Amino acid sequence: MKMGSEGRLSESYGEIEELHERLKCARTNIPDPTVKGRLNILLFQGPSIYDAWFSATSNQVAQVLLTLPTSFAQLGYASGVALQLFYGIVGCWACYMISWLYIEYRTRMEREGHSFKTHVIQWFEVLDGLLGKKWKYVGLAFNCVYLLFAAITQLIACGSNIYLVNDGLNKREWTYIFGACCLVTIWIPSFRNYRLWSVFGLITITYTSWYMTVSALVYGQAPGATHDGPNSLVLYFTGATNILYTFGSHAATVEIMHAMYRPVKFKYVYLFATLYIFTLTIPSSMAIYWSFGDALLENSNALSLLPKSTARDVAVLLMIIHQFVTVGFAVTPLYFVWEKILGVHQENNMLLRASCRPSVEKPPFFLPSWTGVYVVNTFVIWWMVAVGIGFGGWASITTFIKQIWDFGVFNACYQCLQTS
Numbered sequence: 001m002k003m004g005s006e007g008r009l010s011e012s013y014g015e016i017e018e019l020h021e022r023l024k025c026a027r028t029n030i031p032d033p034t035v036k037g038r039l040n041i042l043l044f045q046g047p048s049i050y051d052a053w054f055s056a057t058s059n060q061v062a063q064v065l066l067t068l069p070t071s072f073a074q075l076g077y078a079s080g081v082a083l084q085l086f087y088g089i090v091g092c093w094a095c096y097m098i099s100w101l102y103i104e105y106r107t108r109m110e111r112e113g114h115s116f117k118t119h120v121i122q123w124f125e126v127l128d129g130l131l132g133k134k135w136k137y138v139g140l141a142f143n144c145v146y147l148l149f150a151a152i153t154q155l156i157a158c159g160s161n162i163y164l165v166n167d168g169l170n171k172r173e174w175t176y177i178f179g180a181c182c183l184v185t186i187w188i189p190s191f192r193n194y195r196l197w198s199v200f201g202l203i204t205i206t207y208t209s210w211y212m213t214v215s216a217l218v219y220g221q222a223p224g225a226t227h228d229g230p231n232s233l234v235l236y237f238t239g240a241t242n243i244l245y246t247f248g249s250h251a252a253t254v255e256i257m258h259a260m261y262r263p264v265k266f267k268y269v270y271l272f273a274t275l276y277i278f279t280l281t282i283p284s285s286m287a288i289y290w291s292f293g294d295a296l297l298e299n300s301n302a303l304s305l306l307p308k309s310t311a312r313d314v315a316v317l318l319m320i321i322h323q324f325v326t327v328g329f330a331v332t333p334l335y336f337v338w339e340k341i342l343g344v345h346q347e348n349n350m351l352l353r354a355s356c357r358p359s360v361e362k363p364p365f366f367l368p369s370w371t372g373v374y375v376v377n378t379f380v381i382w383w384m385v386a387v388g389i390g391f392g393g394w395a396s397i398t399t400f401i402k403q404i405w406d407f408g409v410f411n412a413c414y415q416c417l418q419t420s
Helices: 006-028 035-044 049-060 064-075 077-111 123-131 133-162 171-187 195-219 233-247 253-258 263-297 310-341 370-407
Strands: none
Touching: 049 195, 049 253, 049 263, 049 310, 064 077, 064 195, 064 233, 064 263, 077 123, 077 233, 077 253, 077 263, 077 370, 123 133, 123 253, 133 171, 133 310, 171 310, 195 263, 195 310, 233 263, 233 370, 253 263, 253 310
16 A cells, blocks of 8 residues: 555555454454443553553552652752653653554564554564564563562562552562562553542542642651762762653553554554653652751651641541552563563564665654654663663662661561561
8 A cells, every 4th residue: 555645655554454453353242231341441451542541641640659759859959840741751752762663663564464452562573573582582571570570669669659558568578469469460461450449540640649649748847857979979879760761661661552453543642651651750749848958868768757637637548459459560561571481472584674665653853854863762761771771770780789788678668677
């Protein structure tokens, strides 16, 4: 099919794709007329752009919402706000590139007769199809390690949060309990079935962030609160890395995109998700830092500094629900990988042929030439390597070693007033 312009080709692809998906669902998913069937569709079947927005927004911030005020204590107000805006923009650009490559890969494969009716495309497969086996394995290894540690981090955060409400068990024991509870995520087939959980996730982070903001302003400044940051390079780059982690997480982006009727629209979905996240993270971080200042350097969980109340307990419990959702977002792509390792699907390798084809998507209006796109991508890559991996890695390892000396490895009650 030859189109008059690359932009029209992209739009036509999206329209045909949406029609194909709807017809496929009509053939294979005959609606259940019972109340139970209708509720199942309403609560758990979510392929629309709105469902994708809920998923993208819910997945972008979790426990980091409670640690961003500590990043402000490490960076100061100016750098804290500037880096959130900067990494938010970089994150949107990265998502734009990922969606671009996903559409390119899927279009090529479908033109060659491949069907994705029961196959969930993942990032390592996009790399395989466009760059070859070497990059496939690099992407697979990176994503698996990242998602595994992201899931573990959320489980540890669950233990840390529930301890604020019930200290009958130590944080390590609570972590074991929540780890067992999260095993139920194996029953969630794909990201299309996260509609209810994504809505819950959005509600939880919205309530928690505005509770933090209002509560801090009502509480006022703590006696003797100081605001000296930044006061060391280690702390500065530790805080910067935490913000990078907030807006630079794209390990499940392709899977969320694939669940949509029109994945070509995901780049806009992610942009609006990021704008909404700004309204949660910036006010809450500034308010908590203003209220407690450098005390955040000694306790990275913002909720632990706020006065105990029913409203705070609700925030804790909602964050635990959100962390359950986040664990699901992290492990579901790992489930897909494991299914493919067991031979659920067949894969095909393609060499990079972008230089001899018309791209499915054209460059953005503010970068009308391919040269501009390459320049921006080169800058982003080198920035992440130098600042994110280089300085950020150095700061994180230094902080990690210090914490091991202070608290031990997987201490039963990390950052408690009394450790056992």
